[in-house]
Amino acid sequence: MKLFDFGLVFSQIPKLLEYLPVTLELALVSMLAGTLLGLLLAIMRMKKVRVLSQIAGFYISLVRGTPILVQLYIAYFGIPMLIKWINLKTGSNYVPANIPGFVYAVTALAINQSAFDSEIIRASLQSVDRGQIEAASSIGMTYFQTLRRIILPEALTVALPGLGNSFIGVIKGTSLAFTCAVVEITARGQILAGRNYRYFEVYVSLAIIYWVITIIIEQLIRLFERKTRIPDQVEQYQPENLKTGEAAV
Amino acid sequence: MIRIEHLSKAFQKNVVLEDVSLEIEQGNVIGVIGPSGTGKSTLLRCINQLEIPDQGTLTLDGRTIDLHRKNKQDMLYIRRNTGMVFQKFNLFEKKTALENVMEGLLTVHKLKPEEARQAALEELDRVGMTAWANHYPVHLSGGQQQRVAIARALALKPRLLLLDEPTSALDPELVGEVLEVIRKVAGQGYTMILVSHEMAFVQSISNRVIFLDKGHIVEDGTPAQVFSNPQNERTREFLSKMFILTQPEFII
Structure with a gap:
């Protein structure tokens, strides 16, 4: 031998x-859910609404401060207990054994992801020049229009390397999903x-x-x-129909 | 007619505007001058609700709005009827000149993309920037950026155009092209409030000049009255300092 x-x-x-499909599915779903939750957390922290921002801060601190392995076990054992408690309180009859391990693993990974992503996203959102946000407000765009059309595209450029890192992290994090029987x-x-x-x-x-x-x-x-x-060089704009032949300066 | 009444704003204990009232006739071009820190920019920012004043109302088309209340609908109403041109241009950096001008037409006026494109091209043409439609702000000089910013504000056909020191961040040789555009726009009947340190320009373009000092309007009249025959001591002092550079050092 x-x-x-x-x-x-x-x-x-x-x-x-x-x-491999299982690994990729775990990673993609966790990343997607984690990023969306992270965006929500980042906005909660930035908007400076007292209670919301404190909740977000506490959540981020708690999740970042505990190992992913522990979080996976907590999800695996905690969610069935939660369901049993709900059954007890409401008289419903959900069977925890019917929930696939995939759900526990994704829940834990997404929660872990969201805490890290929210900080990446917050930094990138804050990097967007205030003046542009004011300009968007001044032409009468609502906050969500501004967020979607001005802030997010610019923040994405800044967040991309960090989010890429985080995605690579979660791919490797999926290797712990066996703890949830995946x-x-x-x-x-x-x-x-x-x-x-x-x-x-x-x-x-x-x-x-x-x-x-x-x-x-x-x-x-x-x-x-x-x-x-943004491209380094752009060609001059050529009007399709040169109406008057008047050259623009 | 647009009426601003009892506008006050303080940052902590620093009172910037105190009970300012102003009536603006349709087609007026009002030049606002005054020393630094007297609330010229704050006046514009309060009107546009980028700053929430401590008190004050704005009446536009018979609708009176409490500027202090932070009512979302009222804020949008005001912003959709006023345009703002900033000292630092504030163009959307990820969008081309054309897209910058189109943005408000698409999101606020809800035009179809093709209509918005045509309207935006017309606005760019007005400021002489058609050839640069596909360029991003980083490709443009300060003067060009400011001209696009003016086009962006004008595209929405504002009832009142607010210009906050539009040439202060420009190299001296680029100031001219921006002033030329503003002069052209003023000639087309837009109502505007212009905050500027370009005294000669304010004098020649506006039909009414306001001198702000320590949050109060201390002088209000035609350019001829304010520049040639100021009534207030502070105005005289300010103007003499302003014109000291244009006067010869020695007269032989």
Whole structure:
């Protein structure tokens, strides 16, 4: 028996990739939910409504101050208890066992994501020049119109590197989803290794997969950054119908 | 007619405007002059509700609005009927010149994109910026940016145009092109309030000049009255300082 089965590292990758959709789904759903919740939290903190901003501050501190592993376990054990309590209080009859582990994992990952994303988003929102917000107000745009059309597009440019980082973070965070009985690539790897005791090989395979995913995401972010950048040079505007032939100065 | 009554604003204990009242006739071009920190900008910002005054009302088309109340509908009504041109242009940096002018037409006037585009192009043409329609603010000089900003404000056909030191952030050689545009706009019958330190320009463009000092209107009259025959001691002092540079040092 070989000490290190080099061939296995690559040959078992297809078996692991069967569960890649689960990993990506976990990451995408958590990221999306986390970013939206993060945006809400960021606005709560910025709007300086006393109670709301305190709640947001407390939430962010609590979530950032506890490990993701602990949060996953709390979600896994806490949500069924919450449901049982609701059953007890309202006489309803929900069965916690029917809830797939995916829901617990996504809940925990999204909550974790939201706390980190909200700070990235808050910093990016605050980086938008006040003058432009005033200009938007002065032409009679509502706050939500201003947010959607002026603030968010500009903030996105600033937030993109941070959010990209955070997305890479959550992809790797999904490797802990086995705690909620979700089988994604890491859990799949552990099951495979349990059969042939090739644990080292499987973790090397997993490392390669995660790294390649991250490289792809880095490239996508770079592409998106290039797309949203203001071009260095622009051609002069040519009116379609030169009515009078009068040259614009 | 637009009427502003009993407008007061203090930042903490610093009283910037105190019981200012002003009646603006249709087509008036009012030049506001005065020393720094006397509330000239604050006056405009209060009218536009970028600053909430401690008290004061604004009457526009017979509708009287309490400026202090922060009522959302009233605020939008005022802002949709007034345009503001800022000292630092404040163009939307992620939008082209054309998109900057279109923005209000799309979101506030709810025009269709093609209509908004045509209207915006006409406004850009008025300020001589058609050729730069596809350029972003970073590509434009200060003077060009300010001309686009004027087009953006005018696109919404404001009843009252507020110009807050529109040339103060410009290089001296770019001041001329912006003043030329403002002069043209004034000639087209827009009602405007112009805060400026360009005394000669204020004198030539406005048909009424107001001198603000320590939050009060201390002088109010035609440019000829205010500049040539000021009644108030503060006005005389201010104007003599202003024109000291244009006077020769020695007269032989």
